[in-house]
Amino acid sequence: MPSIGFTLPHWIFWAALVVFPLIAITMARRTKDDPDSARANKFLAYLFWLFGGFIGMHRIYLKNYLALLYMPLFLAIIWGGFNYRDAREDLSKARQNVESLVRLQDRAKASLARGQASAQKRIDDVEKKLAPARVEEAAAQADIDKANLTMRIAAGLTLVLLLVDAALIPGLVRRARETEPPPVISEVEPHFVDDAPINVPGPLGAFARGVDRMVAGLGELVAYWSVLAVFAYFFEVVARYVFNSPTNWVHESAFLMFGMQYMIAGAYAYRGESHVRVDLVYSHLSERGKAMCDVAGSVLFFVFVGVLMATGWTFAWQSMQAHEVSFTEWGIQYWPVKLTIPIGAFLLALVGAARLIKDIHVLATTKG
Numbered sequence: 001m002p003s004i005g006f007t008l009p010h011w012i013f014w015a016a017l018v019v020f021p022l023i024a025i026t027m028a029r030r031t032k033d034d035p036d037s038a039r040a041n042k043f044l045a046y047l048f049w050l051f052g053g054f055i056g057m058h059r060i061y062l063k064n065y066l067a068l069l070y071m072p073l074f075l076a077i078i079w080g081g082f083n084y085r086d087a088r089e090d091l092s093k094a095r096q097n098v099e100s101l102v103r104l105q106d107r108a109k110a111s112l113a114r115g116q117a118s119a120q121k122r123i124d125d126v127e128k129k130l131a132p133a134r135v136e137e138a139a140a141q142a143d144i145d146k147a148n149l150t151m152r153i154a155a156g157l158t159l160v161l162l163l164v165d166a167a168l169i170p171g172l173v174r175r176a177r178e179t180e181p182p183p184v185i186s187e188v189e190p191h192f193v194d195d196a197p198i199n200v201p202g203p204l205g206a207f208a209r210g211v212d213r214m215v216a217g218l219g220e221l222v223a224y225w226s227v228l229a230v231f232a233y234f235f236e237v238v239a240r241y242v243f244n245s246p247t248n249w250v251h252e253s254a255f256l257m258f259g260m261q262y263m264i265a266g267a268y269a270y271r272g273e274s275h276v277r278v279d280l281v282y283s284h285l286s287e288r289g290k291a292m293c294d295v296a297g298s299v300l301f302f303v304f305v306g307v308l309m310a311t312g313w314t315f316a317w318q319s320m321q322a323h324e325v326s327f328t329e330w331g332i333q334y335w336p337v338k339l340t341i342p343i344g345a346f347l348l349a350l351v352g353a354a355r356l357i358k359d360i361h362v363l364a365t366t367k368g
Helices: 010-031 042-055 057-061 065-113 119-179 202-223 225-241 250-271 287-322 335-365
Strands: none
Touching: 010 202, 010 225, 010 250, 042 057, 042 065, 042 119, 042 225, 057 065, 057 119, 065 119, 202 225, 202 250, 202 335, 225 250, 250 335, 287 335
């Protein structure tokens, strides 16, 4: 049967965590406030071709009816996959039956060699059952070969269509843009409500604003890892249920990626006051009162962050020294994952320092 038994090289995983978000950020900023960005474009067409081309998703995106050519081939692959699984179960049962009868036959022949009169009758009985059992085994193997052939032909034709469409997509995009109506831009656009800028004069204010921009950029970068996980799990579902070739890396890569995202995005969440907090009193205080509470609480905050940074670095250093890898077949390196613990703590410390500068400025400039 068609197989996509693909083991993801480690360097591709680590490179994707940087390259994919950068591409996504660049695309998002280039298309921001551009009415023409809502029209068909080659980037999305090739993205659909790469991840959903086997069902003609790129042609569906471009509103091209020849997408229907892909559906029968896709259904043929699925049909062949179901038949393959059923035939494989039948073949396993038939082989077990044949092997069991062969063992009985061998024991009966050994008994006949020792002079047991009833052994010949047992041999005859086994031979009567063995012939149809071998026929069942051959039939099951033939069903597997037929299902494999069906899927190989369908997959081969799909691959040919995809290669042809890879060359045709620029022209298809151009024709789609010529025929589709102009995009309708809503008068009320959603927007992200960000924190107010840190208006602290002098070098300390510049430092606080630099930390704020850096943490905002890193938060945006790791946020796109969630989109990357969608593509990875889409690949896993197709590989597992269409091609019967589950991966050994998608699930592990996702939880490692989200673990690193959790550590790095902690500073971004703290920057935007997004962490869970109980503020029965705090929310009723004045701006100066809130600043006083923040300055007093920063002592415990920096103690916690310092301990997290020190212990996290110990874990990461020990992992690097031992060349630690996961216990799965994929064997991905663990030290970069553990290194995000001290990195995340350091980013938290920077944001905490920027907030402390802001709070001290509020105390110094606000009366009462």
